[in-house]
Amino acid sequence: MRKPQVLIGAATSGSGKTTFTLGLLRLLRNKGMKVQPFKCGPDYIDTKHHAMAAGEEAVNLDTFMASAGHVRQIYSRYGTGADACVTEGVMGLFDGYDKMRGSSAEIAGLLGIPVVLVLNAKSTAYSVAPVLHGFKHFYPGIRVVGAIFNFVASESHYAYLRGACEDVGIEALGYIPKDEGIVIPSRHLGLSIDGSCCFDEFANRVAEVIAKTVNVERLLEICTTDFPACGVNGDAERGEMKIAVARDEAFNFMYRENIGALEREGEVVFFSPLHDTVLPEADLIYLPGGYPELFLAELSGNEEMKQALRAYCEAGGRVLAECGGMMYLCESIAGTDGVAYPMVGVLSREATMEPMKLKLGYREVVLNGKAIRGHEFHYSRVKPGTEEVVRVGEVYNAKGGRVDTPVYRYKNVIASYVHFYWGECGMERLLNMALRDSE
Template sequence: MVMPASVEVKALLVTAMASGQGKTTVTAALARKLARQGKRVRVFKCGPDFIDPMILERASGAPVESLDLWVVGIDACRRLLAQAGAQADVILIEGVMGLYDGTPSSADLARAFGVPVMAVIDVSAMAQTAGALALGLRDYGPVAMAGVTANRVASAGHASMVAASLRDIPLLATLPRQAASLPERHLGLVVPGEVSAIDALLDSLAEQLAFDDAAWDALPPVRLPLETALAAPAPLLAGRTIAVARDAAFLFIYPANLATLEELGATLCFFSPLANQAVPPEADAVYLPGGYPELHAAALSHASAWQASIRAAHAAGLPIVAECGGMMALAESLSDQAGVVWPMAGVMAGTVTMQARLAGLGSQALETAHGPLRGHTFHYSTLSTSLAPAASTVKHPSGAAGEAVYRCGALTASYFHAYFPSNPAAVAALFSAGAP
C-alpha cells in the first residue's frame, strides 16, 4: 500500500493587529462551534503560552500544542501540523500578539505553511476604518487573508458598515459585545478550572458567533507534507522516576515536556504541594514547573509536609528542576501582590517580590554541553539572592543576556521555561545530575 505524501485540511490562523482584540475568544468560539457541528477540530497556539491552550483545549475537546518557528522549530511544527491534519477536519491556529509582532511572527508561521489568515478586529469604536486595518494587515507582509471576524459588534447595521469597508476581503464572522467574557489576571486569562460555568460560556460564544458558512466552504484546503516520524531519543532516563508538581499553583507546563520525559524513558508521578503532599518517596528527581504560587502563597507557606520533603530531597542530592513559579516556591520568602510576605520552602537563598509591571518576556535559549535548550520567559516577580548565577540564557533574536540560571547542589532554578523537545539530551542531563 502506497502511503500519501501529503494531507489536505481546512486551516486558519486567527490573528489581530495587537493583543486584546479577542483572538482567544474568537478562536475558542469557532472551535466550539465547529466541534458542536460534529467536525474534528485541532487547535494550536502560536508562540510560547500556557493559559490560552487550556481555554482552547476546553473549547475544542482536543489537546493543544505550541507552534513556534524558533522555539519548536520549523520541521517539528510541520510534523505537528501534518499529524493533526491526518486526524482532523479543521485546524485552527491562534496567533500571538499582533500579526507581524515578534521574530518569528505569526505571519512568518502562516507563510511557512501556506495557512490563510483570519483577522480579528475589535470594531467597538470604529466602523469603516476596519477595512483600512484589514487591508493593511493583508498587504504589509503580505499574507493570504481569508477574511475578517468583527468582534464586539453593536448591531446588524454596524456589521454591514464593517462588511462594506472590507472591499475584496470577506467578513467571515461577527461576534457581538459580551456581557460576560473570559476573565483575566496579571499573567493572562484565568484558567478554565477557575471559571464557573466555563462550558456554558463557551457554548454561548459559539452560538453568538455568526459565521459565513459559504465563505468558509469556499476556502481551499491547506496541503501539508507528511513527514517521516523522528526517531525516539535515547532512553537516557530509563529506570528513573520523576516527581512532577501539578496543581493550581504549579500548572504552567508544556504537554510536550512531559511527553519528552517519557520518551527519554522516565516514569512520571504527580503530587500537589498545594495539598501539602510530600515529594513521592520513589522519586529520583523532581520537576517544579511554573504557575501561580503568588496566588496560593498562604497555603504553600503552611504546607509543612511539602516543605520538609523538598528540603530533604535537596539534601539527599536529588536533581530538582524549578522553573519560574517553581523557583519562587523554593526561595526563602514570597511577597505577594498585596505586599504580604510569606515564608517559602527555603531550599535556595533569596526573596521573591511581586511587582505591577512585567519583569521578563520573550524567547530565550540556554547554552548547554549538548547544544541550546530553547524556551521563553514571562514573569511579574523579581528574585533577590546572594547566589551567583551559574549561567544565563540568551535572548532571541538580540543575543543579549537573559535570565539567570542558579545551581545549588543538584537544584537548577531559573525564571526560564524550557521547551524540552528542543534538546532532549540536555533535559536528560538536567534530571540526571542537575547540570545540562
C-alpha cells in the same frame, strides 16, 4: 489528506482573537468534531483556555524557541488525528521578535495555513478596506482568506464592513456584536476564566453568539487545505527514567511538547505540592511555573511535601524548577500584602510579589557553550541574599542583549525564571548542560 486548518490573526492585540478562538473551538466541539488547538508564541495561559474549550490539549508553535523543522513536526503529530486544526495567533499578524521573525504570519507561511483576520470594528466602517488590502498584499507567503469583525454595533454597521471586504477581495465571514457578556475581563495573571465552571459557561456563550453571526461552515470550507504530513518519530522506544511533574492549581504553566518529550524519556507521573504528602519515586523532578502566590498558606502548611522535596534535593536528586517552581524552592514567598510564608528552603533566597512589576521576553541561555531558548514572564522578584548561590550560563534576550535573569544551581537543582522549551532537545540534556556549565 485535506482538512480545515485556520490561523486566527489580527491587526493588533485586543482585537478579539482569543474570544473568537475560544468560541470557535467550543462550537466545533459541540458539533462533534475533534478539533486540535494550537497557539503561536510562548503563551501558556491561552493554551489552558484552548484545552478547556476544545477538550484537547493545546500545543505551542514557536519559531524562536524551536526550529522550523520541529514546528512542522509537532503540527503534523498533534494535528493528524483531528478533524480540524485551529491556531490562534499572537499579537498582530506580523508582530515578531525581530520584524516578522517569530510572528503568526511566519507560522502561517511555514505550515501553509490559511489566515482569517479578526478586526476590531469599533468606531470604524469602510476604512477597514485599506487595512484589509495591506494585510492581504503585504506578504505573499501567506493567504488571508477571510475576515470577521468584532464589536459590531448593528447589521447596518456590518454592511459597510462587508462592502470593504468585497472591494478588497477578502471574504466577509461574519461578525461578533457588541456584548459585554462575551468580553474577556482583564487577564492579569490569567485569573479571569481559570475556573472550569465559569469557563464552560463563557465558552458556550461565545459559541452561541458566533453560531448566529459568523458563517462557520463557510470558514471551514475556504480553510480546507492539504495537511502537511511530516516524518513523526512516534514509534521511538521510550526511555527508562521515572520523571515526576508537579501539576495542580499552583503549578500548571507547561508546554505540551515539553511533556511529550518527557514521555519519550521515560515514565511521567504527576504530583501535587498542594495536596500530596508523598513525593513520587523519581530520577528527575520538574517544578513548572504557575500561581504559587495564590496558595501561599496551603503550600507553606504542607510540611510533609516540603520536607520530602528538601530531602530529595539535598540527596543530589535532579530538579528543574521554573518561575513559580523556583519560588517554591526559596526560603519564603511574600504575597502582595508583604506577608512571607516559609517554603522548601533549598535556595537561600526570598521571593516576593512586592512591588508587582512585569518582566517578560524571550530568552536564550548559553550553557556549557550550547544554547537553549525559553521565555520569561512574571510579576514577582527574588531578593538578593547574603549567602551566595551559584549561577550558571549567560542569558540573552531575542536581540542578543545580555539580561540579568539568573539561572541558579544548587547541587543538582537548576532553577530560573526562564520557562525553558526542551521539546526539541529533551529535559535531561538541558539539565546536563546546566550542571556541566558550573564544573
